[in-house]
Amino acid sequence: MALIFLLLLAFLLCLSYRPLTLRISRISTRIHGGLQACLAFALLLSCLQAVIMVGKDYPARLALLQELNGQGIRLAGQVVNSEPATRGGYRTTVATHQLSKYPSTYEAAISLHIYTEQLFVPGSSVTGVGRFRVQGSYYSVKGALRYQGGAPSAPAIFLLKNELRAKATREIGADEAGLVLGMAYGDDTPLSEQAVNALRASGLTHLTAVSGSNITLIFVLAYRLVQQLGLPRLLLICSGLGAATLYVSVVGPDGSVLRAWTMGLLGAVGLVLGHGAYRLTLLSSCLIGLLFISPELATDYGFVLSVTATASLMLLAPAITRLLCHIFPLLWAEVLALPLAASLWCAPVILLLSESFYPYTVLANILVAPFVAPITLAGLAALLASSLNYADQAASFFLQCGGLGAQTVHWVSRWCYDLPGSRIPLEVSPHNLLLTLFGVAAVSAIVLVTDARINTPQDSRVPALFDVGGSGIA
Template sequence: MTSEARAGTSDPPGERVDMRLVPIAAALWAGTILGLRLETRHAAFVGAAAALVAVAVGVPLARSRRLVIGLVALCLVVGVVAGASRATQVRDGPVAELAEIEAYVRLEGVVAADPELRGTDGGDERGPAAEYVLVRFRVDQIFGRGSTYRVRTPVMLVVDRSWLELLPGQRVAAWGRLSPADGDLGAFVDVHGEPEVMGGPGTVARMVEPLRAGLREAVRVVPAGHRGLIPGMVVGDESMIGGELREEMRVTGLTHLTAVSGTHVGIVLLAMLGAAKLIGVRGYLLPVVAVLSVAGFVLLVRPEPSVLRAAVMGTVAVAGVLVAGRRRALPALAAAVAVLVLIDPWLAVSVGFVLSVSATAGIILLVPRWREAMDWLPGPLALAVAVPLAAQLACTPMLLASFGEFSVASVPANMAVGPAVAPAMVLGLGAALAGPVFPPAAAALAWAAGLPSWWIATVAGWFARQPGAEFTWADGGAGAVLGVVLLLSGLALLPVLLRRPVVSAVAAAVVVIVLLQALPSPGWPPKGWLMVLCDVGQGDATVLRAGAASAVVVDAGPDPLLVRRCLDSLGVEHVPLLVLTHYHADHVDGVPGVLAGRRVDRAMVSPLDEPLENAQQVGTWLAAAGIPADPPRVGDSWTVGGISLDVLWPRRVITSSSESDSNNASVVLAADLHGVEVLLTGDIEPSAQRALLHAEPDLTTDILKVAHHGSRHQDPRMLSGLGAQLAVIGVGDNTHGHPDPEVLERLLTSGAEVRRTDHDGTFAVIRTAGGALATVAR
């Protein structure tokens, strides 16, 4: 079969893409950005200047070109006006004025979107990690500073879990303190207490909530690890997705599967059109089926701006790949951008909107030709390769500019899960529709949807654990420049690669093996390694080798994914002892990553259950894995696989108004690693350090794990009085000034060599042939 025949509706050879609407949409978009960002008087000046420039430039030109320039200028002016008028509603008026003085006010209004449960980072000096709920809210009436105002301003409420049961459209009132916000929000509102419910949910929420609730109930027959993906993919409800899976989805570029993207709309559209054709629907009725299908799906998910955007982009992408070809699909995309920006000008400055447009444009412009280039592959497989590759390449500049991160795993992960997405969505959608009518059928459909969902979760977990799954780059201008370079390189090289099966196979192998590092890195772990300090960001995770595939792990860092990658790279399958020095999040939040895929015999934990929330969470994790956990006593000794551990602290709980009680209750260990002495100090601060040195006046060590990430709160004797040859610091980007320059200077002056994970990454400590200590960075 020829490539032309297989391409179906792709463009005839030599036919140019219709670009006429692109500059018009771009001008409208640019004008809207200016209107949103500039003050009103400046926006008016820009609009007038654009009109004058258009007249001056267009007069000498031919009539057709004058028309194009006139339309572009007009769209720029319209965009400026639309953006400025919408921005004025948010940044001017009573809500913004009261937010500037952080007034305490009473709000009445309508819940605009489903409440979202979030969690904070923390667990060090800032206290324990905490949960909070965000509610997008439209204020209709506000009372503050003795006056009542009628408004129509969007704000974001920061509330507690008592708000989670609210539905969009419900009218509520609350008291809270305002603070300034930017973007499309008039203010943030810190609300304490339960909502004062003044009315029921909106019509749409009342109609679809039984379907959404029925789906949540039906998926309870699916194992907990991946059941949350089903409501996430079907209706955008992420409330049942665990934190670890959420992070794995982010790393592998799969979050769009639970964010109601154009992919969802495309699947629903194709499924419904396919079903309609099977039952004999033809001709003009097919567009009717398409419109009703998309409209019904939008109502089920909630007709929010991001959902409407996804509906438009998904429809355009399907039309571009399967129906219209690039020539007609690109004008449709340009028209869709113009309409969406006029309806909701804030989309013009939304990163999500830019990524959605970029991905859709990439699919429209690149997929048909790349699919033809891969005529050596079956059509569906060529499409499965081309679509994620085109979308990722098109989004790269914005991803790097905005987030400074690029997911190398995104393309292969999306290709791997591609065949499972549609079955999971269609079966899950069937479960949602059946839930209110016949729950057993809904449960059966949900169980079936659980099979492809398991595959998606498995792929996300495997790719996310690979050390090269993503790389970090400077965001802003530097990221944008790199993104553009990668985009241009991809546009130049990929058509050549894709036409050649052998070259394509080699390139795929390079991505999987080299960039994802699916095979062990050469020389890692180094032969005879004694200990490893894992780079887990701002936190601690230390690995002491206890034998082949066995190691004692001291602290788990703040991120399960990072510590899991580190242990996997070392080949650790057995952890005879897990030591959690204290319960701050930067030492214990990574515990699930230690437990995953490994046999852990027992845990040693701090005697002080503080912060209590973190201690309870750790207890839950360990109990679920059947791991006994006990606090140690000073004098306890352990011998594990040829290494010995002696407990030196805590001898007592130190309470202090100026230091962290939890830090000072850290478990301190003296380890002997085949003749090399290591002092592991947790996060003890000066009071505990002095008490430890008083109790152990002859304490010495070869390797010092510097306490508290190199904080300035140190007793000088801990830095220079122990005779350490090597000082190691677990630290990442932070706002605390860790490690302190004076601490580093004192360590160096004492003769110790200093290694830190924020500069050196993950590194191992070894003994050289001459018996000296050395470090090897990964």
């Protein structure tokens, strides 16, 4: 399958070669260059990914995991995170370094999940036993987990998050607490199953996953605050990077957070060097670097969704914005263009994840857009206030402010969830997936061609007197 995909990309790249295509108009020539560049980059990235995965013996590891699927195993690894589960108990994420099935022992570095009755401390070494299950790129064990060598002391940030989660659930309610803390730093564990279903049907689950918007908000806030001191631009950028890095250390580095942080780092370097406009080049560099370091990110749906949404905002959203500017003011055009572009390009991935289409995602994202930044800042302010022993009342105030906005977001999600046709089931098959991909490509092409026709400045006419190729010169 991978070989067929690479051959198809190579064939499309050959077809896009200029001597083999017809030069119909200036618009087709302009689009042609972008298409050829995108195809060449896709082919390069696919080949690079294939070489890295083979070099790191990734196919053999996948075959091993499939062989162990459904089998009883022993594991040894390190706790990455442990958080309350929706249905009781705790969901503990373990980064393994060894899997055993008598009489063999295998070196396998994977991230798996196990539901436990005990809260485990991140960073601690653990061993476990249970039945291993593989669901796509999601690995889990149904069994038991225990400390290896005794329970260590919990990190301060871990205890602080647990205390704030309990406080927020007690003061503003579980669903509001899950949304406020989820939007602030990704802790959405208090959300009920009903709230999660409503957020999923309205396309708002991305709000509780730390993304580039959170990193951008932290970077810009630190940049603007320090700017009041009149410091040089290099120091301003370094302060923004420091704040973003501190934020990532609080949140925890998963796939989307790493992508967002790396993108911000590359963007800051571009600003210092005077090349901040090359955002697509920076995203490409970010992808190649992250996939080179960790090829398994290619199978992480959260990482794929994050990258796809970012690429859509860079490539498609500007064209949609320019078209909508003929109808709406610039601010409204941007607010409409961002969810339109992201929802369109993420549709095939959403189909793979949920086997459904959700037609009201754009509407829901537009309605909640004004509340996203205030809720995020309120959650972060509550976390900061909770770290100060004498600021408990301040933490409660920020939680109450964030809770008001969270109530509005939940109301929008439930309203969209109750609308007719909020979820359209669709079987995941090669036929349906190809139709979805071709539909997304067709709509994107229509938008780009229309934008090029309407918004491309016309070439200035050369007076006949100076037209050396004609008869205008006397």
